[in-house]
Amino acid sequence: MLKLLNDFNELVMFKHSIFSLPFIFIAMIVAASGWFGWSLLLLGTLAALTARNFAMGFNRYLDRDIDALNPRTINRPSVDGRINPNQILIFTLANGFGFIVVAYFVNTLALYLSLPILLIVGSYSYFKRFSALAHIILGVSLGLAPIAGVVAVSETITLWSIFLAIGVLFWVAGFDLLYSLQDIEVDKKLGLHSIPSKYGAKKTMLFSKVMHSFTIIFWLLFVVQANLGLFAYIAIIVSAVMLTYEHIIVNRDFSKIDKAFFTINGYLGIVFLILIITETL
Numbered sequence: 001m002l003k004l005l006n007d008f009n010e011l012v013m014f015k016h017s018i019f020s021l022p023f024i025f026i027a028m029i030v031a032a033s034g035w036f037g038w039s040l041l042l043l044g045t046l047a048a049l050t051a052r053n054f055a056m057g058f059n060r061y062l063d064r065d066i067d068a069l070n071p072r073t074i075n076r077p078s079v080d081g082r083i084n085p086n087q088i089l090i091f092t093l094a095n096g097f098g099f100i101v102v103a104y105f106v107n108t109l110a111l112y113l114s115l116p117i118l119l120i121v122g123s124y125s126y127f128k129r130f131s132a133l134a135h136i137i138l139g140v141s142l143g144l145a146p147i148a149g150v151v152a153v154s155e156t157i158t159l160w161s162i163f164l165a166i167g168v169l170f171w172v173a174g175f176d177l178l179y180s181l182q183d184i185e186v187d188k189k190l191g192l193h194s195i196p197s198k199y200g201a202k203k204t205m206l207f208s209k210v211m212h213s214f215t216i217i218f219w220l221l222f223v224v225q226a227n228l229g230l231f232a233y234i235a236i237i238v239s240a241v242m243l244t245y246e247h248i249i250v251n252r253d254f255s256k257i258d259k260a261f262f263t264i265n266g267y268l269g270i271v272f273l274i275l276i277i278t279e280t281l
Contacts, residue, residue, distance in 0.1 A: 007077040008091060012056035020145040022269035023168050024048050026276045027149030027161050030226050034280045036153050043106050044152055048145065050099040055121035055141060057092030061085060062125040070186045107155045110148070117144055132193045135180070139173035160226035167218035174211035174243075175265050177204050178250050182257055205250065212243045231279035235272045242268045 024044050028036045060067070060078040064085065067073035077083040096118050103114035121141040128134035143165040150161040180187070180196045181204060187197035196204040216236060223232040246264045250257055 004083075007082045011060055011077045011083060011088070011091075012053050018266045019172065019269060020052060020142050021045070021048050022273035023142075023164065024145045024149040026273055027146035027164060028153050029276055029280055030160065030228070031150045031153035031158070040106075040152055043102055044149065047099060047102045047106065047110075047148060047152070050095045050102060051117060051121055051148075053095035054092055054099060054118060055124065057088055057095060058122045059125045061088045061092060066190060066192070069190060070183065072182060072186070106152050109155045110151050113148075113151065117148070120144065128192050128194060130193060132195045132198050134193065135173045135176045135195060136169070138176050139169035139171070142172045143169035160222050163218050163222040163225055167215045167222060170211040170218065171215040171243075171265075171268075174208045174215060175246065177208040177211070178246070178257060180204070181250070205247070209247060212247070215243065216240045228276075228279055231275045235275035235279075238271055238275070239268055242271075 024047075025041075028040060028044060060076065063073075064078050067076050067079045073079065078085075078088055099118060100111070100114045103110040120137075121144070124134055124137045124141060127137045146161050146164040146168060147157060150156070150158055177195055180194050181201055183192075183194065184196045184201065186192075187194045195207060199207070216239065219239060220236050223236060226232075242264050249264075
């Protein structure tokens with residue numbers, strides 16, 4: 001059982017939850033003007049994890065044929081036989097159902113939005129088979145996190161949460177472009193529609209820089225619209241510095257893409273959250 005749990009952890013890359021969780025809590029903190037309660041903390045965490053597990057499980061289930069032909073992904077549990085397709089499907093459906101149940105206990109609007117959210121986060125796997133917009137769809141999927149956060153607290157969608165969500169959209173799409181540079185040749189060979197395979201590395205890096213510029217603009221609009229103070233502006237400045245450093249690393253050496261992807265972006269969300277907590281205190 002422990003081995004199976006470890007294989008599922010590797011399948012969905014549980015540590016990547018660090019990208020969405022901070023922005024759910026940022027939205028919840030701002031919506032509540034401080035602490036939002038233990039109940040919503042538990043429900044918000046469960047909602048984020050079940051939605052992400054559903055999306056990743058669905059992705060791994062559909063992409064078994066593609067992953068088996070990519071040297072970077074050939075050792076995934078969904079490919080090497082450690083987890084069979086039926087187990088992945090059951091895991092995916094169970095997490096989708098779990099997300100709907102959690103949404104039911106949050107509030108009515110959360111329940112109404114639960115199915116559309118699952119459809120969006122599950123659509124990424126299809127898009128990359130016919131459209132280079134797959135990077136944007138991935139951004140939209142994680143951009144739903146702050147929307148879900150404000151819905152959980154106030155059962156409404158505010159303008160500042162939309163700005164925050166659009167910032168997350170461009171942030172995720174931007175670093176996904178950099179991450180996709182690793183698969184340019186494989187994507188071309190398999191006929192997958194990624195921006196790197198279509199436009200090349202230089203243009204991809206330019207597109208990523210533009211998207212990350214939009215990230216900072218929309219996060220700044222979020223801070224202004226939410227009427228936040230000094231520490232929130234510091235969060236924007238720190239984010240800009242970290243994203244700039246990410247591009248410097250990738251520009252110097254493509255072999256450092258993993259470091260830029262995991263380390264810098266993981267810390268960015270945590271630092272942003274800490275500064276927003278400090279601001280509310």
